Amino acid sequence: MKFRRSGRLVDMTNYMLHHPHSLVPLTYFSEKYHSAKSSISEDLTIIKETFEQHGIGTLLTVPGAAGGVKFIPKVEYKEAKQFVDELCELIAKPERLLPGGYLYLTDILGNPSIVNKIGRLFATAFGNRKIDVVMTVATKGIPLAYAVAAQLDVPVVIVRKDSKVTEGSTVSINYVSGSSKRIQTMLLAKRSLKEGSNVLIIDDFMKAGGTINGMISLLEEFKANVAGIGVLVESEGVEERLVDEYISLVKLANVDIRERNIQVMPGTYFQLVKDKKIGEN
Amino acid sequence: MKFRRSGRLVDMTNYMLHHPHSLVPLTYFSEKYHSAKSSISEDLTIIKETFEQHGIGTLLTVPGAAGGVKFIPKVEYKEAKQFVDELCELIAKPERLLPGGYLYLTDILGNPSIVNKIGRLFATAFGNRKIDVVMTVATKGIPLAYAVAAQLDVPVVIVRKDSKVTEGSTVSINYVSGSSKRIQTMLLAKRSLKEGSNVLIIDDFMKAGGTINGMISLLEEFKANVAGIGVLVESEGVEERLVDEYISLVKLANVDIRERNIQVMPGTYFQLVKDKKIGEN
Numbered sequence: 180m181k182f183r184r185s186g187r188l189v190d191m192t193n194y195m196l197h198h199p200h201s202l203v204p205l206t207y208f209s210e211k212y213h214s215a216k217s218s219i220s221e222d223l224t225i226i227k228e229t230f231e232q233h234g235i236g237t238l239l240t241v242p243g244a245a246g247g248v249k250f251i252p253k254v255e256y257k258e259a260k261q262f263v264d265e266l267c268e269l270i271a272k273p274e275r276l277l278p279g280g281y282l283y284l285t286d287i288l289g290n291p292s293i294v295n296k297i298g299r300l301f302a303t304a305f306g307n308r309k310i311d312v313v314m315t316v317a318t319k320g321i322p323l324a325y326a327v328a329a330q331l332d333v334p335v336v337i338v339r340k341d342s343k344v345t346e347g348s349t350v351s352i353n354y355v356s357g358s359s360k361r362i363q364t365m366l367l368a369k370r371s372l373k374e375g376s377n378v379l380i381i382d383d384f385m386k387a388g389g390t391i392n393g394m395i396s397l398l399e400e401f402k403a404n405v406a407g408i409g410v411l412v413e414s415e416g417v418e419e420r421l422v423d424e425y426i427s428l429v430k431l432a433n434v435d436i437r438e439r440n441i442q443v444m445p446g447t448y449f450q451l452v453k454d455k456k457i458g459e460n
Numbered sequence: 461m462k463f464r465r466s467g468r469l470v471d472m473t474n475y476m477l478h479h480p481h482s483l484v485p486l487t488y489f490s491e492k493y494h495s496a497k498s499s500i501s502e503d504l505t506i507i508k509e510t511f512e513q514h515g516i517g518t519l520l521t522v523p524g525a526a527g528g529v530k531f532i533p534k535v536e537y538k539e540a541k542q543f544v545d546e547l548c549e550l551i552a553k554p555e556r557l558l559p560g561g562y563l564y565l566t567d568i569l570g571n572p573s574i575v576n577k578i579g580r581l582f583a584t585a586f587g588n589r590k591i592d593v594v595m596t597v598a599t600k601g602i603p604l605a606y607a608v609a610a611q612l613d614v615p616v617v618i619v620r621k622d623s624k625v626t627e628g629s630t631v632s633i634n635y636v637s638g639s640s641k642r643i644q645t646m647l648l649a650k651r652s653l654k655e656g657s658n659v660l661i662i663d664d665f666m667k668a669g670g671t672i673n674g675m676i677s678l679l680e681e682f683k684a685n686v687a688g689i690g691v692l693v694e695s696e697g698v699e700e701r702l703v704d705e706y707i708s709l710v711k712l713a714n715v716d717i718r719e720r721n722i723q724v725m726p727g728t729y730f731q732l733v734k735d736k737k738i739g740e741n
Contacts, residue, residue, distance in 0.1 A: 188466055189510035192473040197576075229470035277628055285627055285652055289617060291610035295478075318598045318618065322606050329572035336570060337599065346566055347558060368566055 182212040187222050195226065195238070195250040199302070200332040204247040223248055234258050252330050254296075254303045256452055262296055263428050263445045270412070270429060273439040280386070280414065280434050282441075288319055288383060297428065298326025301381065301409045304426050304448060304457045305331070310406045311376045312336055314398075316365060316390055319383040323411060327381050336371045336378075338394055340364065346371075350400050354393030365393050367401070377406040385410040388422035395422075413446060426451060463493040468503050476507065476519065476531040480583070481613040485528040504529055515539050533611050535577075535584045537733055543577055544709050544726050551693070551710060554720040561667070561695065561715050563722075569603055569664060578709065579607025582662065582690045585707050585729060585738045586612070591687045592657045593617055595679075597646060597671055600664040604692060608662055617652045617659075619675055621645065627652075631681050635674030646674050648682070658687040666691040669703035676703075694727060707732060 182190075191208060208219045227238040234255040238248050254262075266287070275283040287293055301323075310331055315324035316338040328335045339346075340363065351366035372378075380394050395405055408425035415432040427446030434441050451457045463471075472489060489500045508519040515536040519529050535543075547568070556564045568574055582604075591612055596605035597619040609616045620627075621644065632647035653659075661675050676686055689706035696713040708727030715722050732738045 185465065185469055185506045186510045186513070188469045189473045189507050190514045190516075192470045193477060193511075193514070193516055196474060196477060225466045226470050229467045230474075232467070233471045233474070235471075235474055283628055283651075285618075285649055286615070289615045289652070291606050291616065292613070294606065295610060318602065318620070321599065321602045322616070325572050325575065325603050325606060329576060332573070334567070334570045335572065335603070337566075339599070347564055370564075371566055371570070 182214065184218070184222060187212050187214065187219075188225060191222055192226055195248075196235075198332070199236075199250050199252045199330050200306070202241060202247045202249050207247075251306055252299055252302050253306065254299050256449075259300055259303070259452075260445070260449065262300070263448070266293070267429055267443040267445065270431075271441060271443040273441065276434070276436055276439055276441060278436070280436060282384070282412065282431070284319070284383060284412070288322055291322070294322045294326045297323055297411060298328075298330050300428060300448065301327045301426070302330030304409065304451070305379055305407045308379075308406050309377050310379045312372065313379045313381055314338060314372075314394060315381045316340070316394060320381055323383060324381045327379065327409070331379075333379075336367060338365050338367050338397060340366075350397070352393065352396050352400060354389060354396060356387075356389040363393070365390075365397060367397055372401045372403055374402045376401070376403040378403050379406050380408045381410075383411045385413045385422070385425070385427070388420055388425075391425070392421040410446075426457065463495065465499070465503065468493050468495065468500075469506060472503055473507055476529075477516075479613070480517075480531050480533050480611050481587070483522060483528045483530050488528075532587055533580055533583050534587065535580050537730075540581055540584070540733075541726070541730065543581070544729070547574070548710055548724040548726065551712075552722060552724040554722065557715070557717055557720055557722060559717070561717060563665070563693065563712070565600070565664060565693070569600055572603075575603045575607045578604055578692060579609075579611050581709060581729065582608040582707070583611030585690065585732070586660055586688045589660075589687050590658050591660045593653065594660045594662055595619060595653075595675060596662050597621070597675060601662055604664060605662045608660065608690070612660075614660075617648060619646050619648050619678060621647075631678070633674065633677050633681060635670060635677060637668075637670040644674070646671075646678060648678055653682045653684055655683045657682070657684040659684050660687050661689045662691075664692045665695070666693070666703070666706070666708070667695045669701055669706075672706070673702040691727075707738065 205216050205219050209216050230236050236251050236253040240248055277283055312333050313324045313328040313335050324335045346368040348369045349366040351364055353362050353364055356363055378398055410427045412429045413427040426448050428448050430444050430446045432442040486497050486500050490497050511517050517532050517534040521529055558564055593614050594605045594609040594616050605616045627649040629650045630647040632645055634643050634645055637644050691708045693710045694708040707729050709729050711725050711727045713723040
């Protein structure tokens, strides 16, 4: 059975979208559709042009016998800015302010469509780094970590603050929470992370950075490397930030709990894109 | 600027895949591409045929002024069976057995590609029910819940076993864990669930069903309805099952911790598909 170009384009688009950052040999498609490699190449050119034109991402062609094509998801600056502006507006509502300067984000983090867009943004920012695994801490960061990992085609590991019988033996560290200055514990299942892994840390909220700093210490225990840090919301106005290098999408400033006032603005992501430090081809 | 059919097909496929179970008016596409509605209709016919031919799902056409097209993700029986057979093989390794008859699933649940396939399977099973929200309990069920919710285009709410400052006021219940017979507490943020919501419960593992039973009690507190229950793995050989109606993908039998022996087989999903009780158009 032969497949027409129109049908191939639809099925290939579906396949590429479901396999980001994976190298797909051209023979995979030519065998699946009983089509010549030259026809598949033409199909891929159409898909690449359409992806780029509509801000979906791009296709990278890797030449040679071990070559193929790779889908790199990518959000354009304009779309990213518009999305984060909407997010800022959503977050700026005073009823979100909770005791301790925390923010009610449960509804936003409970929306898979928003979460997946956030994943695409971070995948754009970190897409050109070598990443083996995405790490987060239970529980709010979990959906964000999966959304990023799906776009980067890597697994997720979840650090916990309590031990679970269903994970086997664990490695634990103590860390100082940046804002409350209390000593806390976090742990990770021994078999969940290989030595030398390049780890992207993702979390929903960062104040002083104590939790993220804890994850960095944990990575040292596993002899793993920090490949990047991404947070959805960072809160400004902290005397001493424990973490220097990170990408945030949203920044809070002038949090005034008594007056129920917050100022919400786009995070470091946009400055870094402008400075051409992230999101490059 | 006019768009050619080939480019439209690629972009429309991307759009439909990212908006499952949402009604998209034809005018959305005809305006986006400056194309006649008749051309858009032809495009959609090609996409529908390709989706059905390759087991991606189908497109439903809703006629009339308020009409449009809706993408219904759907996994074919054959693909589902093959995927779950592979999952069974992966799960059947004796080194996964943990004290208490639990199973180490962290690596499987940490793989976004597996998790998303599980999400598509549950979306196939529950796709024709009225569902407003997917509920799970922290933490292992979270990625599965998001994967299902993304395919059904509904939000996720997460029940917790400990209170968090960042969620505001909560409703809590006590429940009896089915296997350990201990009394435990679970809670849900007050503002996270509306009265009368139709709720799909998703979890990773069910033994006697105490945790799921607890979620059902919590739904009663919120005057919400159980629209369905889906679990990745159920463990057989429990004297008294607290939950009757559920869909499982994988079933454990003859768990012998001393001999490090487990028997793993496909769950109720496949019996229900065969009996035509789920997955109907």
